[in-house]
Amino acid sequence: MSSLVSCLLGRDDSSAKQISRQIEQQLKDDKKTARTQVKLLVLGTSESGKSTFLKQMRIIHGTGYSDEERLTFVSLIAQNIHSSMRILIKSMKYLNISFEKHENEEIAFNYEDSEAETETSSSLSLKTGNDFAKLWNDAGVQQCFARRDEFQLSDSTAYFMNNLERISEKGYIPSLQDVLRSRMPTSGIREYQFDIGNFVFGIVDVGGQKSERRKWIHCFENVTSIIFLAALSEYNMTIPLEEVSQDLRASLRHNQRRQAMRAKTTLNKAASSTGFGFTNGLAGLDMANGGHHGSSQHRKIKSRPSNRKHFSPTDFPRTALRSTPSSLEESPDQNGNTRKKSDDSSRSAEPSFAPSHINRMKESRALFKTIISCEYFTNTSVILFLNKKDILAEKIATSHISDHFPEFEGPKCDAEAARNFILTKYADCFERRRTPKRDLYAHFTCATDTRNIKYVFAAVKDIILKNYLITYNLV
Known part of the structure; x- marks a missing residue:
């Protein structure tokens, strides 16, 4: 009996040692993986382009989007179009703008309160596409769209409205540009991983959090770099x-x-x-x-x-x-x-x-100050993406930046002068909080332009890796 107990104990001891060795090996593997993982934190206010940037990372450095995956965006795109048209119709009433054609007013009445239909739309029907095309070409709707800075409207509205015929076709499969332009508010914390060279880039997106940021910001320790997105087009918008x-x-x-x-x-x-x-x-x-x-x-x-x-x-x-x-x-x-x-x-x-x-840009700068002042990021480099430069170029022709920021002394209708002025606003915030171990790297971007994001990220990748090597004393 004693020999049997001794045999059993011996077996248990051997099993325990084997489990212990497996745990130790797993810890070593995890540590090795951690030393080759670059952790990036993507931050910014709502509608700044964080989700679009992550989609670009998937296209450039990930698996991209197959036809089957792009089909899953059909419903979302239809909902985006319904929502944008409904906002335009309602805003026309508030702005006292009339339809050019009476028949379009009757069409608009059928879609004004179609929130339930919007939420359940699986695709854009041919009839709805034709109706929306008539409304979009109405002079009254165009007048309302020209005043879109006075209400909240998706930046992709014009893109989708100009492609209604293609989107409402039977068998429609969204293009990559359609996927990039689609908009779905994000919430919570999500992490994506991309293999770039010999390193694994872990990109953390915190979505459009509006709760107390102090409560979750401590979760992001050991961040290699922060990518902060700010929308250049928000200079004349409010929240x-x-x-x-x-x-x-x-x-x-x-x-x-x-x-x-x-x-x-x-x-x-x-x-x-x-x-x-x-x-x-x-x-x-x-x-x-x-x-x-x-x-x-x-x-x-x-x-x-x-x-x-x-x-x-x-x-x-x-x-x-x-x-x-x-x-x-x-x-x-x-x-x-x-x-x-x-x-x-x-x-x-x-x-x-x-x-x-x-002013929405003031809110963005306030968040930027909060981030760079956080104790967890005192030695973390900051990469500033001043996004939506294409929309700024459109707006600046009719909406002067000096009307919203009187201290601007540059020429009117000059997109480059406006971009540099906005960059200075963020750079001044950073200079007052600069530390010897971190720098600010700024780039003007267009998140929907894959070529632009590929070029910009290639430039900042070397900076990110250099900071990573310095952090782990590898250089």
Whole structure:
């Protein structure tokens, strides 16, 4: 009996040793894999092009999209088209724009409230394609589309509307460009891996998170580089303040208070030099109607206060979809909040602020500041993709950047000058938080252009690998 127990114990001991060796080998393999894995974190605000960039990585460095996989996008593309047309129809009412042809008004009525149909559309029928083509060619719809900065509309709207005939054909298979242009809001945290040379690039996408970013940002330790996408086309667009996460709102409030203090100091100095005095109330009123945007000035302007430009109400334009009470007078302040002033002069001179809209590029820069200020990224290089340069080139012809950022002193209708100005805005944020072990690498991109992304990523790949080797003391 004792010999049997001894035999069994011996077998158990041998099995345990074998399991232990397997675990040790697995740990060694994982460690070896980790040393050849480059971890990239893709960040940016909603609609900045993160998902499109990841699709490009799959096309350039992954398996691409087979015909079967592209067919899975048919339903999504149909939903995108339905949604865009419905938004255009509804926005025409808010903007008081009429259809050129009465028959198109009747067609639009059938699609105005088709949200349930949009969510269940498996494809775009030939009839719907013909109806949408008639609406898209209507002068009223085109007038509304020209004012799309006043409401939220997908950047791919014109592309899909101009391809309705092809998309509504029987047996339609989306092209790679169709797949890249399709839009589905992402949420949560997703990781994709691509074999590039002798390294595995792990790209982490956090989607369009709007919750407290402080709660999840600590999950991304040991990141080799951060790729931050910012949309150049957002310079004249807004976002409701309530959709901005609490940490960014806190940052915006802090900047607002700092700007108010700087403006008050400037006014008091001017008053002292002319012999006039200003009360706090008057200084506050001047700030609400045209104060200085201190945080956005160029460095050379900061040293010459007399040359600072004053604020314009158009710096943070409000959407036309917002209804305004007739008994109140409204004007946006520096952070896009709406200042409501009663006609009753007996009320307190202290202005009250209600949630409104802020400039989308300001929200993007606030997120950028939050990321580069995070303790986990103090030694992480930052790659800035200033995306949607093609859309900026279209917009800049009719929407001047100086109407939204008065400190811009470049020529009008100049896309290159506008791009460089926006780059300076982000670069200034980084310079104030630069550390000896990290740098900022910026590129102008068009995420829907595969050739452009391939060229840009090839340029930044060497930078990423160099930083990786330095991190692990391999050079």
